[in-house]
Amino acid sequence: MNLAQRLARYHRLAAILLLGFASGLPLALTGQAMQAWLTVDGVDIVTIGFLGLVGLPYTFKFLWAPLMDRFEPPWLGRRRGWLLITQLSLAALLLAMSRLTPSATPGLxxxxxxxxxxxxxxxxxxxxxxxxxxxxxxxxxxxxxxVHVFGYRIAMIVSGGIALIWADQWNWPTVYRVMAAIMLVAAVFSALGAPRIASYLKPEATNAAQDLRGFAAMLLAVFVGYWLARGALQLIGFDPADKNKWVELLFVLCEIGVALPLAAWASRVARFETFNRSLSSYFSLPGAGAFLLLIVLYKLGDAFAGSLTTPFLIKGMGFTQAEVGIANKIIGIWLTILGAFVGGALMLRLKLYRGLLVFGVLQLISNLGFYALADLGKGAWGAVMVQPFDWHFVALKEAASLDWLLLTVIAGENISGGMGTVAFVALLMALCNSRFSATHYALLSAFAAVGRIYVSPLAGVLSESLGWPGFFLLSIVLAAPGVLMVWWMRNSIRALIQPAPAPADPD
Structure with missing residues (x-):
């Protein structure tokens, strides 16, 4: 690799780092940070709980992703043009939020x-x-x-942790104005600093008005399917307000099971061609269905164990909030970042198949640490005292003890999890066709979220019935099928990293 090629690589990676940061920044601003602002402003807990639904667009983004593949803004090309539009709009809306008072205008x-x-x-x-x-x-x-995981995690630390400290020093409107300014800087970088893409063929031209009508029909079908499923369950005696975890899970699965097939049917009838062709493009890949199953299973054991980590450590093991906060939220996040960097470096040598296999096994083994902690108990390996500190963005007011076994378990889980995430993201990228990469990645990431989102109700029930040691043994069992599928699909995975076709005109 000559000097020009190295500089081009560094330029690409720098862009991925900064865009990963921009991608992670708004997440907490409609989540944890927003909830803190609502609480400080005196909004009641019922309203705060209701506003948790504002995150639903993250689950259904694959529905409008085809439009971002189909339509090209008049400047900067298909990808950088949409980056500029979304980031400038985010900056404007965050600035608008900073001018609102939640308790005075909750609807707006x-x-x-x-x-x-x-x-x-x-x-x-x-x-x-x-x-x-x-x-x-x-x-x-x-x-x-x-590099993307690193940028994304740093952004989550800024908007989900440091923002709370800034809010104590200033106020929440000022914090949101600062976040708006950061998004504006990201937009300037997207316009002027992001490398141009030597793009592959774009989706074949379709009737734009027909695509928009098809998109509207598909959205309507989603809402119709959602209400049909809820109405049918209520008709046979189930209550959507029931707090039973199994009933809640039944509603979720039925709503998805009715809404998505109905949406797929509507997209065909209404001729949403960009969406239909993107699905056909993905399912023309050898082993497409098996890859979807692998995507669901690969992080399932990790998601299952992680869904109740905090309650396990505090209620199950008796650790203090300070111990859990330092070990899991501060040290753990940085160890995840370390794992991501180590995983990225190792992927250069291991390649995709070996990376998925090795890191999948490490994820499985890391769950043994939680089993050991549940079985041996707090203090089995002794503890170390952490003295008070103030790093401006985070502080510990009083000395706290940290359990050595806890630290070891957290280290193993976060480092292996960071490695597994790198291999997993690389797999998703390899499965995307350049014509429809926005739609394909959004669809695949939606499948990847299945385990993380829908495993929690089951985890709560099973932890009570099995006990904590049995719960973590079950998480190891759930992690095994994903690793076995990697081995079973080794030839298909190796085929994904064959040299890609030559690029077409620049984006």
């Missing part, structure tokens, strides 16, 4: 928050597509994934 505040979540999810779609397209050399997917 909620609508603005939903709009921020929608634009944030849309930015995620185009960032994922841009990362997939700009890394035309598939050997760079692992390193690019690790």
């Amino acid at each position: 505040f909620a609508l603005t928050a939903v709009a921020v979540a929608f634009l944030s999810a849309s930015q995620d779609v185009v960032v994922d597509a841009y990362r997939t397209d700009v890394l035309s050399d598939r050997s760079e997917h692992g390193l690019g994934a690790s």
Whole structure:
């Protein structure tokens, strides 16, 4: 690799880092940070709980991703143009939120928050597509994934943790104005600093008005399917307000099971061609269905164990909030970042199949640590005292003890989890066709979220019936099928990293 090629690689990775940061920044601003603002402003807990629904666009972003593949803004090309639009819009809406008072105008505040979540999810779609397209050399997917994870995690620390400290020093409107300024800087970088993409063929031209009508019909079908499922369950005696976890899970599964097939049917009838062709493009891939199953299973054991980590440590093991906060939230986040970097470096040598296999096994083994902690108990390996500190962005007011076994378990889980995430993101990128990378990545990431989102109700029930040691043994069992599927699909995975076709005109 000559000097020009190295500089081009560094330029691509720098862009992925900054765009990963921009992608992660708005998440907490409609989540934890927003909830803190609502609480301080005196909004009642029922309203705060209701506003948790503003994050729904992140789950359904694959529905409008085809429009971002189909339509090209008049400047900067298909990917950078959408980056500029979403980031400028996010900056404007965050500034608008900073001028609102949640307790005085809750309806307007909620609508603005939903709009921020929608634009944030849309930015995620185009960032994922841009990362997939700009890394035309598939050997760079692992390193690019690790850089993206690093930027995303740093942004979550800024908007989800440091923002709370800034709010104590200033106020929440000022914090949101600062976040708006950061998004504006990201937009300037997207316009002037992001590398151009040597793009592959774009989707075949379709009737734009017909695509928009098809998109509207598909959205209508989603809402119709949702209400049909709820109405049918209520008709046979189930109550949607029932707090029983199994009933809640039944409603979720039925709503998805009716809404998505109905949406797929509507997209065909209404001729939403970009969406239909993107699905046909993905399912023409050998082993497409098996890859979807692998995507669901690969992080399932990790998600299952992680869904109740905090209650396990505090209620199950008796650790203090300070111990859990330092070990799991501060040290753990940085160890995840370390794992991502180590995983990215190792992926350059291991390649995709070996990376998925090795890191999958490490994820499985890391769950043994939680089993050991549940079985041996607090203090089995002694403890170390952490003295008070103040790093401005985070502080510990009083000395606290940290359990050595807890630290070891957290270290193993976060480092292996970071490695597994890098390999997993590289797999998703490798499965995307450049014509439809926005749609494909959004669809695949939706499948990837299945385990994380829908495993929690089951985890709560099973932890009570099995006990904590049995619960973590079950998480190991659930992790095994994903590892076995990697081995079973080894030839298909190796085929994904064959040299890609030569790029067409620049984006």
